[in-house]
Amino acid sequence: MTLPLTLSPDVAKARADGTAIVALESTIITHGMPYPQNVETARRVEAEVRASGATPATIAVMDGTIHIGLTDAQLETLAKATNVAKLSRADLAACLATGGIGATTVAATMICAHLAGIAVFATGGIGGVHKGAQESFDISADLHELAATPVTVVAAGAKAILDLPKTLEVLETLGVPVIAHGQPAFPAFWSRDSGLAAPLRLDDPAQIAAAHAMRARLGLPGGQLVANPIPVEAEIPAATLAPLIAQAQAEADAHGITGKGVTPFLLQRLFELTEGNSLSANIALVLNNARVAARIAQHLLG
Ligand code: PSU
Ligand code: MN
Numbered sequence: 001m002t003l004p005l006t007l008s009p010d011v012a013k014a015r016a017d018g019t020a021i022v023a024l025e026s027t028i029i030t031h032g033m034p035y036p037q038n039v040e041t042a043r044r045v046e047a048e049v050r051a052s053g054a055t056p057a058t059i060a061v062m063d064g065t066i067h068i069g070l071t072d073a074q075l076e077t078l079a080k081a082t083n084v085a086k087l088s089r090a091d092l093a094a095c096l097a098t099g100g101i102g103a104t105t106v107a108a109t110m111i112c113a114h115l116a117g118i119a120v121f122a123t124g125g126i127g128g129v130h131k132g133a134q135e136s137f138d139i140s141a142d143l144h145e146l147a148a149t150p151v152t153v154v155a156a157g158a159k160a161i162l163d164l165p166k167t168l169e170v171l172e173t174l175g176v177p178v179i180a181h182g183q184p185a186f187p188a189f190w191s192r193d194s195g196l197a198a199p200l201r202l203d204d205p206a207q208i209a210a211a212h213a214m215r216a217r218l219g220l221p222g223g224q225l226v227a228n229p230i231p232v233e234a235e236i237p238a239a240t241l242a243p244l245i246a247q248a249q250a251e252a253d254a255h256g257i258t259g260k261g262v263t264p265f266l267l268q269r270l271f272e273l274t275e276g277n278s279l280s281a282n283i284a285l286v287l288n289n290a291r292v293a294a295r296i297a298q299h300l301l302g
Contacts, residue, residue, distance in 0.1 A: 004096050005116055008069025014055035015117070020297035022049045022290065023068075023113035023121035023151070026060040026103035029075075030084040031264040032124065033279060034271070039079035041283050043072075045290045049122070052294030059112045061087060061095050061102040068116045078103065086260050088141045106153060107145035110223065114149050119212060119300055121153050122293035124286045125189040126225065128158035128167030130262060131249055138262060139170060147174035151223040152212045154293040156230050156285040157187035157194060160238070161245050161266040164194045172199065177215075177224045179208060181292060187229035190281045191238040198227055205292060209299035228292050234284030236277055244273040 007015065014021050024045060029038045042058060049056035057069040060078055067074065078084065078101070085095055087102040089111060095102040104112060106126045113121050127140025146153065158167045168186060171178050180186060180198030188194035202208050212224055229235075248269035257265045270278040 003115055004065045005112075006065045006067050007116070008057070008067065008071060010055055011057045011069035018301065020054035020294065020301055021057050021118050022054045022293045022297050023109055023116075023118045024049070024056055024058040024290075025106060025109040025121070025123050026058055026078060027086055027105045028124055028286070029079050030081070030103040031086050032267055033282065035079055037279060037283070039076055041286065042075055042079065044283070045122070045286050048287045048290040049294050052291045054294035054297045056290075057113070057116070057118060059104050059109050061092070061100070061104070064096055064099045066096065066112045066115070068112065068118070086264075089145060090141065106142040106155075107140070110145045110149045110151040110153065113151050119151055120293050120297040121151050122286070122289040123153065123155050124282055124289070125157060125159040126153060126155045127263060128162040128164070129170055131161075131163045132253070133163060133166060136258065138258070143167070143170050143174060143176070146171065146176040146225055147222045149223055150212075150216060150221065152208065152226060152296060153223060154226040154228055154289045154296065156189045156289060157227045158189065159263070159267075160188040160190055160194070160241060161248065161263070161270065164188060164196055168196060168199070171225065174222075175220075176222060177211065179211070179224055179226050181208070181226055181228040183229055185229075187227050188238055189285065190230060190236045190241060190278060192229040192232065192235050193238070195238070205295035206299045209296050212296075212300060226292065226296070228289050230281060230285040231288050234281050236274065236281050241270075241274075244270060248273065
């Protein structure tokens with residue numbers, strides 16, 4: 001049985017040439033940002049990866065196959081579509097088997113990247129332990145995926161809508177290296193400092209690549225989370241966001257939003273409550289993560 005994987009021409013060429021490739025997710029396009037900023041951002045992130053010396057591979061499911069790298073037309077289709085499934089580990093196979101259209105979360109993107117032999121992936125922020133998880137049990141499958149699948153994920157920490165202390169505790173329990181890049185603090189997505197220390201710090205992409213390779217040599221499953229803070233000029237102070245996050249969370253609870261709907265609802269409300277500032281910050285941090293991921297991917301080539 002061959003894998004249901006389709007490499008774009010660009011990605012196939014990079015594979016044949018043995019040059020660096022960086023995976024990119026698609027849920028951020030379909031469920032994380034509004035149209036048309038979503039497709040514009042996806043294009044800018046791809047351009048940033050290229051400018052940093054690697055080939056971007058945006059991953060999504062269409063027509064019964066996992067696309068590793070999308071053409072511009074496919075990107076546009078995905079960004080405009082309203083019936084796109086949000087695919088995590090649990091949903092990937094069923095979407096492929098039924099020929100549906102699906103966007104991959106961090107968890108599903110890691111699985112697909114690994115199947116395609118891609119070791120580095122850039123995104124905005126990973127999912128994590130939601131506030132009130134002691135009642136809702138809402139813990140993103142992204143955390144277990146980081147423990148299971150050998151992909152280094154570059155993100156601006158976990159989204160600040162989450163319970164960050166609990167997210168770090170679960171990552172520690174699962175044995176996931178959480179590596180701050182360029183500062184000691186664990187970043188909080190739209191803000192540089194969550195007030196929590198990151199367990200590890202590595203500022204040199206070459207060392208992050210070496211740590212990734214060393215895990216494989218040791219036979220340890222799973223990947224690494226590289227927590228790369230948003231650039232100073234783009235950050236929103238945590239104190240500005242805290243009351244807005246609390247309001248969005250209260251609304252989610254009042255509306256009885258659960259499961260896959262929680263993260264998109266909170267991101268959309270934050271976009272409205274910050275009058276678009278959360279989106280500008282989100283775009284800046286993803287671009288920054290793309291640059292760092294491209295450098296790590298180059299060092300992983302040896
Ligand atoms: N980061 C963003 N925007 C997003 C997401 C991450 O900047 O929309 C998505 C990612 O795909 C992540 C998912 O994997 O949210 C987490 O969803 P959940 O909390 O339902 O696991
Ligand atoms: Mn969830």
